[in-house]
Amino acid sequence: MAFQKLLKEMSPEKFADSAYFDRVFKGSFKEALESKLELDDVTKEQFDLVIQWIYAGSLKYDSPPEIAPSALLSKYITFTRLVDRFDLCGDIKPVYEEVLRIFSDNGHDVLTAEHIRDALKLPVGHDVRNAIVKNCAIIFLDDYQFRFEKELVEIQGFSNVLFLVLKACIQHSSGGIRGSLSYLVLSPSTVDVETRESHTPGD
Known part of the structure; x- marks a missing residue:
């Protein structure tokens, strides 16, 4: 999709709020000469959020109040991927807090395989x-049959990071009867996913 009109309406100095746009439109690339950018995998709605973030530093969805929590979660995950892709400036902590709020208000049924994949x-x-992985771990511990078993095979890295979180949740100590072990299962929300995953060999 071409975003020529949107980009022409942006103030040139605003390109500095995205290292990606700054490189593309202030360099000697074709995009700079044409003031045009082709992004085949980004919808206009998604790109509107990028422009909104650059100008306002926040998000406001023009969605009806009855929008499904699962759909809203998809929007937030997609947006955070765009923030990373376009190297946008700004604190995305409010977006992260909205993700946590969705789980807090609606439980873990809102989580889908597509959320995990993205x-x-x-x-x-x-x-x-981290928030998505931790909620997957909660589902694993709570459900009789883990509903994302297929995704453990299909999504690269999912089984690895889920195992690391679950391993950290299960603490054991020696018992008093001939070396027997007692186990304490911690809440996945307390686990430091980043430290454990970043120190995994071959990750």
């Missing part, structure tokens, strides 16, 4: 990625 494309240590 979140795992974020860099290791990203707050939104």
Whole structure:
């Protein structure tokens, strides 16, 4: 999709709020000469959010109040991926807090395989990625049958990071009867996903 009109309406100094746009439109690339950018995998709605973030530093969705929490979660994950892709300036902590609020208000049923797939494309240590993985761990511990078993095989890195979180949740100590062990299962929300995942050999 071409975003020629939107880009022409942007103040040139605003390109500095994105290292990506700054390089593309202030360099000697074709995009700079044509003031045009082709992004086949980005919708206009998604790109509107990028422009809104550059100018306002916040998000406001023009969505009806009855929008499904799962759909809203998809929007936030997609946006955080665009922030990373376009190297946008600004604190995305409010977006992360909105992700946590969705889980807090609606439970874990809002989580889908597509959310996991998209979140795992974020860099290791990203707050939104960590939030999705931790909620997957909660589902694993709570459900009789883990509903994302297929994704453990299909999504690269998912089984690895989920195992690391679950391993950190299960603490054991020696018991008093002939070396027996007692186990304490911690809440996945307390686990430091970033530290454990970033120190995994071959990650």
